[in-house]
Amino acid sequence: MIRNPKGCDNIGGALAANMEECRGALMHLFSLYGYHPFSPAEFQLIEDVWGKLSTARARRLIPVMSPLGEPCVLRGDLTLSAVAYLAGHHTQSEWPLRLSYADRVYSVPAPPKSNLEESQVGVELIGCDDEGADAEAAALLFRALDLLGIENSAVVLGDVSFLSYLFSPLPQALSSELADALSERAYTRYSALLGSAPLSGERLRLLKRIPLLKGNAAVIGEAMALLDDPGILMPLRRLCGELCSLGYERRLRVDLSFVRDLGYYSGPIYNAYSADGALLGGGGRYDGLLAAEGIGGQAVGFGLNLKELASHCAAQQRAPLVTLWCGGCKSSDALRYADALSKKDVLFELSWTRDAEASRAGAKRRGSRWWADLGAKSALMLARDRAASLKDFEEEALSC
Numbered sequence: 001m002i003r004n005p006k007g008c009d010n011i012g013g014a015l016a017a018n019m020e021e022c023r024g025a026l027m028h029l030f031s032l033y034g035y036h037p038f039s040p041a042e043f044q045l046i047e048d049v050w051g052k053l054s055t056a057r058a059r060r061l062i063p064v065m066s067p068l069g070e071p072c073v074l075r076g077d078l079t080l081s082a083v084a085y086l087a088g089h090h091t092q093s094e095w096p097l098r099l100s101y102a103d104r105v106y107s108v109p110a111p112p113k114s115n116l117e118e119s120q121v122g123v124e125l126i127g128c129d130d131e132g133a134d135a136e137a138a139a140l141l142f143r144a145l146d147l148l149g150i151e152n153s154a155v156v157l158g159d160v161s162f163l164s165y166l167f168s169p170l171p172q173a174l175s176s177e178l179a180d181a182l183s184e185r186a187y188t189r190y191s192a193l194l195g196s197a198p199l200s201g202e203r204l205r206l207l208k209r210i211p212l213l214k215g216n217a218a219v220i221g222e223a224m225a226l227l228d229d230p231g232i233l234m235p236l237r238r239l240c241g242e243l244c245s246l247g248y249e250r251r252l253r254v255d256l257s258f259v260r261d262l263g264y265y266s267g268p269i270y271n272a273y274s275a276d277g278a279l280l281g282g283g284g285r286y287d288g289l290l291a292a293e294g295i296g297g298q299a300v301g302f303g304l305n306l307k308e309l310a311s312h313c314a315a316q317q318r319a320p321l322v323t324l325w326c327g328g329c330k331s332s333d334a335l336r337y338a339d340a341l342s343k344k345d346v347l348f349e350l351s352w353t354r355d356a357e358a359s360r361a362g363a364k365r366r367g368s369r370w371w372a373d374l375g376a377k378s379a380l381m382l383a384r385d386r387a388a389s390l391k392d393f394e395e396e397a398l399s400c
């Protein structure tokens with residue numbers, strides 16, 4: 001028996017068909033918004049990615065040696081590839097750059113995950129100067145979910161700059177332990193860690209409140225009132241306001257203890273969840289990553305897990321409209337007819353068996369609505385078992 005390596009899957013059937021539908025629909029949507037497809041390299045040089053991700057994330061990268069002896073990892077993050085591409089291929093006069101992708105990322109799974117690879121579809125908007133980039137990316141995320149019919153999904157908003165500001169007086173090791181505890185929602189551990197923090201007074205009280213700062217948009221105002229520099233939360237407040245104006249208020253949650261563990265975010269961040277609580281993906285603002293390449297300006301984007309989208313979307317595997325039985329005619333005549341149908345965007349399947357009865361049974365099993373005998377120029381509407389001519393099929397099926 002042929003096995004897959006642990007953590008790897010060959011996906012077929014309805015799920016694979018849905019993944020392809022979702023990928024096509026989203027890449028088309030992104031192109032309408034001016035995003036250009038980008039095809040990144042499968043290997044990344046370790047030296048280029050190591051310091052740009054959080055230690056926890058970097059440790060999960062999968063090392064490989066390239067045939068030319070360069071120490072690499074299997075691509076663990078597409079955002080890093082997009083930034084590297086921008087830095088290497090575009091001058092400032094060409095900014096902002098809008099990139100879209102549908103590709104795989106690889107990492108050692110952190111339990112409860114067990115998969116080594118994940119297919120992501122997403123966008124990056126890089127090198128913007130003005131307000132609006134955060135709202136563009138987040139609104140596009142909602143549009144993407146709506147387009148796939150994942151309408152009862154919710155988006156959780158947080159802000160990395162808020163946490164960085166509150167953790168700034170703490171030793172580096174303690175602040176990353178606190179961030180880890182928050183990202184794992186381990187609030188008891190978080191409180192215990194705070195007990196050892198060299199802090200007292202107002203700052204300590206504020207840090208203790210972080211896990212409670214979640215709810216609707218009003219939470220942002222509540223947190224701003226506690227800060228001596230409320231301006232830190234202005235980008236999040238603006239983003240939240242724009243999304244509410246677009247009608248997404250019901251599907252928004254604010255959680256100021258929310259952390260994305262990639263390590264490169266520098267502003268508003270978000271995760272999208274399905275109605276049954278599955279994580280569909282997320283993203284946010286990562287200006288610092290651009291700055292590390294010597295590039296100024298804003299950067300924002302998101303990546304969605306294609307397999308999760310496909311399992312939650314409304315799309316169904318499409319059955320052929322017609323099965324074309326070619327057993328009673330010349331192959332070239334059948335192929336000519338098939339070609340004409342394809343030009344009319346009709347879904348069909350060719351059936352080459354010589355046995356007409358087996359062909360009809362197969363067509364029924366596969367959910368085909370019509371079965372056509374191209375040699376006899378006759379047709380059968382399978383659901384009603386109604387005999388017709390090929391012309392009837394064309395009139396009825398091709399007119400709608």
Ligand SMILES: N[C@@H](Cc1c[nH]c[nH+]1)C(=O)O
Binds near residue numbers: 079284285
């Ligand atoms: N690369 C991020 C998603 C993202 C895209 N842009 C910004 N963030 C991830 O894998 O989760």
